Amino acid sequence: MSSSVEAAQEQRYLDALIRQLEQTLPQIWGRPIQSIFFGGGTPSLISEAGLDGFLSKARALLGFGSEVEITLEANPGTVDYEKFAGFREAGVNRLSIGVQSFNDQKLAALGRIHSAQEAIRAIEAAHEAGFHNLNVDLMFALPEQTLSQAQKDMALAIELAPSHISHYQLTLEPNTPFYKQPPPLPNEDSAWDMQQACQSQLAEAGYQHYEVSAYAKNNQACQHNLNYWQFGDYIGLGAGAHGKITDAPNGQIRRTQMPASPGGYIEMIEHGKMGHQILLTDEDARFEFMLNALRLQQGFDLSLFEQRTGLSLQVLDATITQWIASGWVEADLIQAQNVLRLTASGKAYLNNVLEQLLP
Numbered sequence: 001m002s003s004s005v006e007a008a009q010e011q012r013y014l015d016a017l018i019r020q021l022e023q024t025l026p027q028i029w030g031r032p033i034q035s036i037f038f039g040g041g042t043p044s045l046i047s048e049a050g051l052d053g054f055l056s057k058a059r060a061l062l063g064f065g066s067e068v069e070i071t072l073e074a075n076p077g078t079v080d081y082e083k084f085a086g087f088r089e090a091g092v093n094r095l096s097i098g099v100q101s102f103n104d105q106k107l108a109a110l111g112r113i114h115s116a117q118e119a120i121r122a123i124e125a126a127h128e129a130g131f132h133n134l135n136v137d138l139m140f141a142l143p144e145q146t147l148s149q150a151q152k153d154m155a156l157a158i159e160l161a162p163s164h165i166s167h168y169q170l171t172l173e174p175n176t177p178f179y180k181q182p183p184p185l186p187n188e189d190s191a192w193d194m195q196q197a198c199q200s201q202l203a204e205a206g207y208q209h210y211e212v213s214a215y216a217k218n219n220q221a222c223q224h225n226l227n228y229w230q231f232g233d234y235i236g237l238g239a240g241a242h243g244k245i246t247d248a249p250n251g252q253i254r255r256t257q258m259p260a261s262p263g264g265y266i267e268m269i270e271h272g273k274m275g276h277q278i279l280l281t282d283e284d285a286r287f288e289f290m291l292n293a294l295r296l297q298q299g300f301d302l303s304l305f306e307q308r309t310g311l312s313l314q315v316l317d318a319t320i321t322q323w324i325a326s327g328w329v330e331a332d333l334i335q336a337q338n339v340l341r342l343t344a345s346g347k348a349y350l351n352n353v354l355e356q357l358l359p
Contacts, residue, residue, distance in 0.1 A: 010047060013262055014054050016269040017237045021061055023274060024235050027245050031233070033064040035224040037071045039096075040240055044074035048086025055091045069094055069133075069223040076122040077114035084129035094222075095126050096135040096166075101142060102156045109143040109183060110170075123160045133220050135164040140198060141191035142170055143183035150194040151201065158205045163220040167198055168213050212295040212347070229296055231289045231308040239265035251310050253280040285309040286316070287357045294353065299341025302331075319356055328353045 036058070038051075055070070071094040072087055084095070101107050102116040114122075126134050136157050140150045157165055169191055172182055186194070199209065207215035211229060214222065227234065236243030239262045246253050257276040259265045268275065280288070289309050293300045302313055320340070323329040328346035332339050346353050 007047070010050050012266060013238075014050055016266045017054060018057050018061075020237050020269050020274075021058060021235070023269075023272070024237075024243075024245075025061065027247075028233075028235065033062050033068055034227055034232075035069040035071070036064075037073075037224040038092075039071075039073045040238070042075050042078055043072055044079045044083070044087075048083060048090055051087060051092070052090035066091075066093075071096055071135075071222070071224055073098065074122065074126075075114060076119040079122055079125070081125040081128055084126050084131065088129050088131065093131075094133040094135070095131045096137065097122055097126065097162075098137045099123070099157070100137060100139045102153050103142075103145075103149060106142045106145060106149070110139075120156075120160065123162065127161070132163065134162040135166055135222065136160070136162040137166045137168070139168050139170050140194045141186045143185060145186055145194070147190065147193055147197060151197055154198040154201045158201060158207075163218055164214070164216045164222060165202065165207060166214055167195075167202070169195065210297050212297070212350075229292045230300065230304060231292055246308070246310075248310070253285055253309070254278070255280060282309075282311055282315070283359060286311060287354070290357055291354060294342055294346075294350065296341070299332075299339045302338045302340055322356055323353060 036055075038046075051072075058064075070092050072092045073096045074084075075098050087095075097119070099119040099122075100110055100112060102119060104116050107114065107116065123134070123136065138153060138157050140153070142150075154165075154167070170185065185191075202209065202215045207217055208221075209215050210221050211225070214225065216222070224234075233245050234243055235245070236256060236258060239258060240260045241258045243256045244253065245256075255278045256274065257278075259268055259275070286309060289305055293304070302316075305311070305316065306313060320329065320331070323346070324331070326345075327343055328349065329340055330343055332341075342350070342353070
């Protein structure tokens with residue numbers, strides 16, 4: 001495929017993003033923009049000029065400034081110093097690099113196309129390009145992974161000095177080859193040992209554990225994810241994107257889902273459609289709020305539940321009473337704010353905690 005054809009396809013997709021944004025403006029008019037996140041697929045394959053053009057138009061429509069966190073996800077092997085520098089010049093001020101592991105054997109088992117050395121070079125190139133706000137994604141409990149291998153991965157991640165590390169346990173998603181033919185994975189006790197050992201490494205290195213899987217230095221928690229975990233609103237632009245908008249006057253919370261394929265997405269937007277839309281029930285809102293907010297290590301002010309869902313706290317009274325009796329949560333009066341947070345036992349049995357919210 002010629003570069004001119006690729007450029008035309010990219011421009012058509014970017015034009016669709018702007019058109020969708022214009023269609024969405026009436027729903028969000030007057031709201032401040034806190035963060036922008038380019039994720040899903042391989043967003044780093046976009047050209048620097050294309051990204052710059054999109055952000056310029058988005059700034060004109062939304063009126064955000066340089067203080068807004070703008071994150072771009074990048075896969076090692078698809079980027080280099082020049083591309084990172086171009087993204088930085090375009091206005092991206094935070095990178096998230098999907099390393100997953102620094103062990104070539106584990107990367108192959110995960111089906112990743114990059115090598116450990118490519119991951120290291122990508123992180124070093126990001127530093128050289130001036131990205132001081134940098135996340136590294138790392139997984140543990142990988143196929144046949146040992147405790148020492150997980151610790152070695154974490155030690156190397158810390159040595160490369162990102163400001164943020166996301167540390168996830170590998171999960172087998174339905175409709176994937178792994179799910180149909182599961183590889184040999186560490187058992188629950190081994191996975192727990194890996195998590196605890198790596199958390200100790202992160203704490204010793206000065207990373208603050210602020211969410212179940214997120215660790216940050218120098219107050220550089222991810223603003224995009226914090227908004228998500230606090231059940232905030234967000235627009236989902238592009239193929240496969242999903243969004244959540246609260247219509248306070250009508251007491252509604254609306255989710256949108258865009259078609260997964262770029263071609264299907266472009267065609268939908270060009271025909272003036274807005275994607276698949278779902279209105280959340282009160283039960284949905286209650287469950288989804290707690291599913292996210294309970295991930296925050298320092299807990300959350302219970303008044304946030306009423307602000308974000310429009311529901312009375314009374315709908316949680318019986319459930320919170322059960323949680324406290326089970327030793328899964330604690331509620332503290334901190335500076336006149338009623339803060340709810342998980343206990344150590346609640347963190348270990350989070351699925352059980354959430355099950356009590358189900359009908």
